[in-house]
Protein backbone atom coordinates (compact mmCIF):
# COMPACT_ATOMS: atom_id res chain seq x y z
CA UNK A 248 0.00 0.00 0.00
CA UNK A 249 1.29 3.42 -0.93
CA UNK A 250 0.82 6.03 1.79
CA UNK A 251 2.26 9.31 3.07
CA UNK A 252 2.49 12.64 1.25
CA UNK A 253 2.26 10.87 -2.09
CA UNK A 254 -1.46 10.26 -1.51
CA UNK A 255 -2.05 14.01 -1.38
CA UNK A 256 0.31 15.00 -4.17
CA UNK A 257 -1.10 12.49 -6.65
CA UNK A 258 -4.24 14.56 -7.18
CA UNK A 259 -3.91 16.37 -10.49
CA UNK A 260 -5.19 19.67 -9.12
CA UNK A 261 -2.79 19.53 -6.20
CA UNK A 262 0.14 18.89 -8.48
CA UNK A 263 -0.92 21.78 -10.72
CA UNK A 264 -0.57 24.02 -7.68
CA UNK A 265 2.77 22.52 -6.65
CA UNK A 266 4.19 22.78 -10.16
CA UNK A 267 3.09 26.43 -10.49
CA UNK A 268 4.94 27.16 -7.25
CA UNK A 269 8.01 25.24 -8.42
CA UNK A 270 8.23 27.30 -11.59
CA UNK A 271 7.25 30.70 -10.20
CA UNK A 272 8.82 30.53 -6.74
CA UNK A 273 6.29 32.70 -4.88
CA UNK A 274 2.61 33.20 -5.72
CA UNK A 275 -0.53 34.49 -4.05
CA UNK A 276 -3.67 32.37 -3.98
CA UNK A 277 -5.23 34.51 -6.72
CA UNK A 278 -2.08 34.11 -8.86
CA UNK A 279 -2.44 30.36 -8.40
CA UNK A 280 -6.07 30.49 -9.46
CA UNK A 281 -5.17 32.48 -12.59
CA UNK A 282 -2.23 30.24 -13.54
CA UNK A 283 -3.87 26.86 -12.89
CA UNK A 284 -7.37 27.77 -14.03
CA UNK A 285 -8.77 26.37 -10.76
CA UNK A 286 -11.44 28.30 -8.83
CA UNK A 287 -10.39 30.34 -5.79
CA UNK A 288 -12.41 27.96 -3.61
CA UNK A 289 -10.46 24.95 -4.89
CA UNK A 290 -7.17 26.82 -4.43
CA UNK A 291 -8.13 27.68 -0.84
CA UNK A 292 -8.87 24.02 -0.07
CA UNK A 293 -5.75 22.67 -1.74
CA UNK A 294 -3.39 25.23 -0.20
CA UNK A 295 -4.90 24.61 3.25
CA UNK A 296 -4.17 20.90 2.88
CA UNK A 297 -0.64 21.56 1.57
CA UNK A 298 0.07 24.00 4.42
CA UNK A 299 -1.13 21.40 6.87
CA UNK A 300 1.29 18.86 5.42
CA UNK A 301 4.07 21.47 5.43
CA UNK A 302 4.61 21.00 1.68
CA UNK A 303 4.20 24.75 1.17
CA UNK A 304 4.60 27.75 3.44
CA UNK A 305 3.36 31.31 3.70
CA UNK A 306 6.00 33.99 3.24
CA UNK A 307 4.48 37.37 3.93
CA UNK A 308 2.85 39.72 1.49
CA UNK A 309 3.29 40.70 -2.11
CA UNK A 310 5.16 43.95 -2.73
CA UNK A 311 3.39 44.55 -6.04
CA UNK A 312 -0.03 44.83 -4.43
CA UNK A 313 -1.34 48.37 -4.43
CA UNK A 314 -3.63 49.41 -1.58
CA UNK A 315 -6.06 47.31 0.45
CA UNK A 316 -5.10 44.09 2.12
CA UNK A 317 -1.96 42.62 0.67
CA UNK A 318 -2.23 38.98 -0.34
CA UNK A 319 -0.06 36.46 1.45
CA UNK A 320 2.41 34.69 -0.81
CA UNK A 321 2.96 30.97 -0.88
CA UNK A 322 6.08 29.02 -1.76
CA UNK A 323 7.25 25.43 -1.69
CA UNK A 324 8.68 24.27 1.58
CA UNK A 325 11.93 22.73 0.27
CA UNK A 326 12.11 20.42 3.26
CA UNK A 327 8.50 19.29 2.82
CA UNK A 328 9.06 16.43 0.38
CA UNK A 329 11.97 14.11 -0.31
CA UNK A 330 13.00 11.97 -3.26
CA UNK A 331 15.29 8.97 -3.09
CA UNK A 332 17.52 8.63 -6.15
CA UNK A 333 19.40 5.43 -6.96
CA UNK A 334 22.08 5.40 -9.65
CA UNK A 335 23.06 1.87 -10.70
CA UNK A 336 26.23 1.98 -12.79
CA UNK A 337 28.59 -0.64 -14.11
CA UNK A 338 31.23 0.30 -11.52
CA UNK A 339 29.24 1.77 -8.63
CA UNK A 340 25.89 2.22 -6.93
CA UNK A 341 24.92 5.59 -5.49
CA UNK A 342 21.91 6.29 -3.28
CA UNK A 343 20.85 9.79 -2.39
CA UNK A 344 18.02 11.32 -0.39
CA UNK A 345 17.25 14.90 -1.41
CA UNK A 346 14.73 17.63 -0.71
CA UNK A 347 12.61 19.52 -3.26
CA UNK A 348 15.61 21.65 -4.31
CA UNK A 349 17.77 18.52 -4.74
CA UNK A 350 19.72 19.44 -1.60
CA UNK A 351 21.35 16.29 -0.25
CA UNK A 352 19.97 14.97 3.04
CA UNK A 353 21.79 11.64 2.85
CA UNK A 354 24.21 10.16 0.36
CA UNK A 355 26.01 6.85 -0.08
CA UNK A 356 28.26 5.75 -2.93
CA UNK A 357 29.81 2.29 -3.13
CA UNK A 358 32.37 1.58 -5.81
CA UNK A 359 32.48 -1.85 -7.45
CA UNK A 360 30.69 -4.02 -9.96
CA UNK A 361 27.64 -5.35 -8.16
CA UNK A 362 25.92 -8.66 -8.72
CA UNK A 363 22.12 -8.57 -8.53
CA UNK A 364 22.15 -10.00 -4.98
CA UNK A 365 24.80 -7.59 -3.71
CA UNK A 366 23.23 -4.59 -5.42
CA UNK A 367 19.66 -5.21 -4.29
CA UNK A 368 20.85 -5.96 -0.73
CA UNK A 369 22.68 -2.63 -0.61
CA UNK A 370 19.63 -0.78 -1.97
CA UNK A 371 17.06 -2.48 0.26
CA UNK A 372 19.18 -2.23 3.45
CA UNK A 373 19.81 1.47 2.81
CA UNK A 374 16.16 2.31 2.19
CA UNK A 375 15.15 0.27 5.22
CA UNK A 376 17.48 2.15 7.52
CA UNK A 377 16.45 5.53 6.07
CA UNK A 378 12.70 5.06 6.40
CA UNK A 379 13.02 3.85 9.98
CA UNK A 380 12.93 7.56 10.72
CA UNK A 381 9.25 8.46 10.68
CA UNK A 382 9.99 11.99 9.43
CA UNK A 383 11.81 10.69 6.32
CA UNK A 384 9.18 8.04 5.60
CA UNK A 385 6.37 10.59 5.65
CA UNK A 386 8.17 13.04 3.40
CA UNK A 387 9.37 10.52 0.82
CA UNK A 388 7.25 10.90 -2.32
CA UNK A 389 9.07 8.49 -4.59
CA UNK A 390 12.14 6.51 -5.53
CA UNK A 391 13.83 7.22 -8.88
CA UNK A 392 16.20 4.66 -10.36
CA UNK A 393 18.74 5.17 -13.12
CA UNK A 394 20.00 2.08 -14.92
CA UNK A 395 22.63 1.70 -17.64
CA UNK A 396 20.40 -0.34 -19.89
CA UNK A 397 16.89 -1.23 -20.94
CA UNK A 398 13.71 -1.14 -18.95
CA UNK A 399 10.17 -2.38 -19.54
CA UNK A 400 8.19 0.80 -18.83
CA UNK A 401 4.90 -1.08 -18.43
CA UNK A 402 6.13 -3.22 -15.55
CA UNK A 403 9.24 -1.40 -14.33
CA UNK A 404 11.27 -4.54 -14.94
CA UNK A 405 14.92 -4.32 -15.96
CA UNK A 406 15.24 -5.99 -19.35
CA UNK A 407 18.99 -5.96 -19.75
CA UNK A 408 22.05 -4.07 -18.54
CA UNK A 409 24.58 -4.73 -21.34
CA UNK A 410 27.64 -4.22 -19.11
CA UNK A 411 26.23 -5.76 -15.92
CA UNK A 412 25.51 -9.47 -16.01
CA UNK A 413 22.73 -11.05 -13.95
CA UNK A 414 20.34 -8.09 -13.60
CA UNK A 415 18.18 -9.04 -16.60
CA UNK A 416 14.45 -9.52 -16.02
CA UNK A 417 14.62 -8.26 -12.43
CA UNK A 418 11.28 -6.65 -11.47
CA UNK A 419 12.94 -3.87 -9.49
CA UNK A 420 9.95 -1.51 -9.38
CA UNK A 421 7.58 -4.19 -8.13
CA UNK A 422 10.07 -5.50 -5.54
CA UNK A 423 10.73 -2.09 -4.02
CA UNK A 424 7.10 -0.98 -4.09
CA UNK A 425 6.03 -4.22 -2.40
CA UNK A 426 8.75 -3.82 0.21
CA UNK A 427 8.32 -0.15 1.03
CA UNK A 428 4.95 1.08 -0.25
CA UNK A 429 6.59 4.04 -2.00
CA UNK A 430 6.15 4.72 -5.76
CA UNK A 431 9.17 3.69 -7.81
CA UNK A 432 10.12 5.17 -11.18
CA UNK A 433 12.83 3.68 -13.37
CA UNK A 434 14.54 5.07 -16.44
CA UNK A 435 17.58 4.60 -18.63
CA UNK A 436 20.65 6.67 -17.60
CA UNK A 437 20.95 8.57 -20.89
CA UNK A 438 17.30 9.67 -20.76
CA UNK A 439 17.77 10.74 -17.14
CA UNK A 440 20.92 12.66 -18.00
CA UNK A 441 18.86 14.57 -20.55
CA UNK A 442 16.12 15.18 -17.98
CA UNK A 443 18.72 16.46 -15.48
CA UNK A 444 19.84 19.04 -18.05
CA UNK A 445 16.24 20.14 -18.51
CA UNK A 446 15.61 20.54 -14.77
CA UNK A 447 18.96 21.56 -13.35
CA UNK A 448 21.36 22.36 -16.22
CA UNK A 449 21.89 24.44 -19.34
CA UNK A 450 19.16 22.48 -21.13
CA UNK A 451 16.40 24.49 -19.42
CA UNK A 452 15.96 26.82 -22.35
CA UNK A 453 15.66 24.17 -25.08
CA UNK A 454 12.47 22.40 -26.08
CA UNK A 455 14.20 19.81 -28.25
CA UNK A 456 17.61 18.45 -27.44
CA UNK A 457 19.79 15.38 -27.50
CA UNK A 458 22.05 14.34 -24.65
CA UNK A 459 25.03 12.14 -25.63
CA UNK A 460 26.39 10.12 -22.74
CA UNK A 461 29.92 8.76 -23.17
CA UNK A 462 30.70 6.22 -20.48
CA UNK A 463 31.41 2.49 -20.66
CA UNK A 464 28.73 2.51 -23.33
CA UNK A 465 27.43 5.34 -25.50
CA UNK A 466 23.79 6.30 -25.30
CA UNK A 467 21.60 9.25 -26.10
CA UNK A 468 18.64 10.72 -24.29
CA UNK A 469 16.08 12.62 -26.31
CA UNK A 470 13.97 15.51 -25.06
CA UNK A 471 11.17 16.51 -27.40
CA UNK A 472 8.82 19.32 -26.35
CA UNK A 473 10.45 19.21 -22.90
CA UNK A 474 9.50 15.56 -22.39
CA UNK A 475 11.57 12.39 -22.47
CA UNK A 476 11.02 10.62 -25.77
CA UNK A 477 10.66 6.85 -25.28
CA UNK A 478 9.63 5.64 -28.70
CA UNK A 479 7.42 2.59 -28.50
CA UNK A 480 9.01 1.29 -25.32
CA UNK A 481 12.11 -0.58 -24.04
CA UNK A 482 14.79 1.68 -25.47
CA UNK A 483 15.69 4.46 -27.85
CA UNK A 484 18.82 6.44 -28.55
CA UNK A 485 21.14 3.47 -28.87
CA UNK A 486 23.82 5.49 -30.59
CA UNK A 487 26.48 3.08 -29.32
CA UNK A 488 24.91 0.26 -31.31
CA UNK A 489 24.89 1.95 -34.68
CA UNK A 490 27.18 -0.20 -36.86
CA UNK A 491 29.38 2.48 -38.39
CA UNK A 492 32.91 1.28 -37.75
CA UNK A 493 35.25 -1.17 -39.44
CA UNK A 494 35.86 -2.89 -36.11
CA UNK A 495 35.50 -6.67 -36.34
CA UNK A 496 35.01 -6.93 -32.59
CA UNK A 497 31.71 -8.35 -31.46
CA UNK A 498 29.71 -5.84 -29.42
CA UNK A 499 27.89 -6.68 -26.15
CA UNK A 500 24.67 -6.56 -28.22
CA UNK A 501 25.93 -9.43 -30.40
CA UNK A 502 26.45 -7.35 -33.56
CA UNK A 503 29.67 -6.34 -35.27
CA UNK A 504 30.93 -2.81 -36.00
CA UNK A 505 29.00 -0.93 -33.30
CA UNK A 506 30.24 2.51 -32.21
CA UNK A 507 30.46 1.14 -28.65
CA UNK A 508 33.29 -1.17 -29.72
CA UNK A 509 35.59 1.77 -30.55
CA UNK A 510 34.41 4.93 -28.79
CA UNK A 511 33.32 3.92 -25.28
CA UNK A 512 35.71 4.06 -22.30
CA UNK A 513 35.67 0.28 -22.10
CA UNK A 514 36.42 -0.08 -25.83
CA UNK A 515 39.40 2.28 -25.61
CA UNK A 516 40.89 0.23 -22.78
CA UNK A 517 40.40 -2.97 -24.84
CA UNK A 518 41.95 -1.43 -27.93
CA UNK A 519 44.93 -0.16 -25.97
CA UNK A 520 45.45 -3.70 -24.70
CA UNK A 521 45.25 -4.96 -28.28
CA UNK A 522 47.95 -2.56 -29.49
CA UNK A 523 50.35 -2.59 -26.54
CA UNK A 524 49.57 -5.82 -24.70
CA UNK A 525 49.25 -3.68 -21.58
CA UNK A 526 46.21 -4.01 -19.36
CA UNK A 527 45.47 -0.59 -17.91
CA UNK A 528 42.59 0.87 -15.92
CA UNK A 529 40.41 3.82 -16.91
CA UNK A 530 42.34 6.42 -14.86
CA UNK A 531 45.65 5.37 -16.48
CA UNK A 532 44.09 5.48 -19.94
CA UNK A 533 42.80 9.02 -19.39
CA UNK A 534 46.17 10.12 -18.03
CA UNK A 535 47.94 8.69 -21.10
CA UNK A 536 45.47 10.30 -23.52
CA UNK A 537 45.85 13.68 -21.82
CA UNK A 538 49.65 13.33 -21.97
CA UNK A 539 49.45 12.37 -25.65
CA UNK A 540 50.96 8.91 -25.21
CA UNK A 541 51.27 7.72 -28.84
CA UNK A 542 49.22 4.52 -28.55
CA UNK A 543 46.61 5.95 -26.17
CA UNK A 544 46.15 8.91 -28.50
CA UNK A 545 45.74 6.63 -31.52
CA UNK A 546 42.93 4.80 -29.74
CA UNK A 547 41.41 8.10 -28.64
CA UNK A 548 41.60 9.60 -32.15
CA UNK A 549 39.68 6.65 -33.56
CA UNK A 550 37.08 7.09 -30.77
CA UNK A 551 36.46 10.81 -31.28
CA UNK A 552 36.31 10.52 -35.09
CA UNK A 553 33.82 7.65 -34.91
CA UNK A 554 31.71 9.51 -32.36
CA UNK A 555 31.74 12.65 -34.52
CA UNK A 556 30.58 10.59 -37.48
CA UNK A 557 27.74 9.04 -35.46
CA UNK A 558 26.57 12.35 -34.00
CA UNK A 559 26.53 13.84 -37.52
CA UNK A 560 23.85 11.29 -38.36
CA UNK A 561 21.82 12.54 -35.38
CA UNK A 562 22.12 16.14 -36.57
CA UNK A 563 20.99 15.24 -40.08
CA UNK A 564 18.01 13.23 -38.91
CA UNK A 565 16.81 15.22 -35.89
CA UNK A 566 18.26 18.72 -36.24
CA UNK A 567 17.86 19.35 -32.50
CA UNK A 568 18.23 22.83 -30.97
CA UNK A 569 21.06 21.56 -28.80
CA UNK A 570 23.32 18.56 -28.34
CA UNK A 571 24.75 18.23 -24.86
CA UNK A 572 27.66 15.88 -24.24
CA UNK A 573 28.31 14.33 -20.86
CA UNK A 574 29.73 11.31 -19.12
CA UNK A 575 33.10 10.59 -17.59
CA UNK A 576 35.14 10.53 -20.81
CA UNK A 577 33.87 13.96 -21.92
CA UNK A 578 34.71 15.45 -18.53
CA UNK A 579 38.06 13.74 -18.08
CA UNK A 580 39.50 14.50 -21.54
CA UNK A 581 39.09 18.25 -22.23
CA UNK A 582 40.09 17.92 -25.89
CA UNK A 583 37.43 15.27 -26.59
CA UNK A 584 34.47 17.50 -27.44
CA UNK A 585 36.36 20.04 -29.62
CA UNK A 586 37.74 17.12 -31.64
CA UNK A 587 34.32 15.47 -31.96
CA UNK A 588 32.92 18.78 -33.23
CA UNK A 589 35.77 19.03 -35.72
CA UNK A 590 35.07 15.49 -36.90
CA UNK A 591 31.47 16.47 -37.63
CA UNK A 592 32.44 19.14 -40.14
CA UNK A 593 31.85 17.83 -43.64
CA UNK A 594 29.68 15.00 -42.35
CA UNK A 595 26.63 16.70 -40.87
CA UNK A 596 24.80 18.98 -43.30
CA UNK A 597 26.40 22.35 -42.83
CA UNK A 598 23.31 24.62 -42.31
CA UNK A 599 21.93 22.19 -39.76
CA UNK A 600 25.25 21.83 -37.96
CA UNK A 601 25.68 25.61 -37.77
CA UNK A 602 22.21 25.92 -36.33
CA UNK A 603 22.69 23.31 -33.61
CA UNK A 604 24.30 24.39 -30.35
CA UNK A 605 26.81 21.79 -29.14
CA UNK A 606 28.33 21.91 -25.67
CA UNK A 607 29.30 19.75 -22.72
CA UNK A 608 27.21 19.50 -19.58
CA UNK A 609 28.38 21.77 -16.79
CA UNK A 610 26.45 20.05 -14.07
CA UNK A 611 29.08 19.46 -11.42
CA UNK A 612 27.24 16.40 -10.26
CA UNK A 613 26.46 13.08 -11.90
CA UNK A 614 23.69 13.73 -14.42
CA UNK A 615 22.04 10.35 -14.07
CA UNK A 616 21.44 10.68 -10.32
CA UNK A 617 20.14 14.24 -10.73
CA UNK A 618 17.89 12.91 -13.47
CA UNK A 619 16.56 10.26 -11.08
CA UNK A 620 15.68 13.09 -8.67
CA UNK A 621 13.96 15.03 -11.48
CA UNK A 622 12.08 11.87 -12.49
CA UNK A 623 10.52 11.56 -9.03
CA UNK A 624 9.55 15.20 -8.77
CA UNK A 625 8.37 15.34 -12.37
CA UNK A 626 6.10 12.34 -11.94
CA UNK A 627 4.77 13.57 -8.60
CA UNK A 628 4.65 17.34 -9.08
CA UNK A 629 3.64 17.14 -12.74
CA UNK A 630 1.47 14.03 -13.19
CA UNK A 631 0.25 15.37 -16.53
CA UNK A 632 3.72 14.55 -17.86
CA UNK A 633 3.61 10.99 -16.50
CA UNK A 634 3.15 9.61 -19.96
CA UNK A 635 6.14 10.78 -21.87
CA UNK A 636 5.65 11.38 -25.55
Ligand SMILES: [Zn+2]
Nearest residue numbers: 488498500505
Ligand atom coordinates in the same frame (compact mmCIF):
# COMPACT_ATOMS: atom_id res chain seq x y z
ZN1 LIG B 1 26.21 -3.12 -30.27
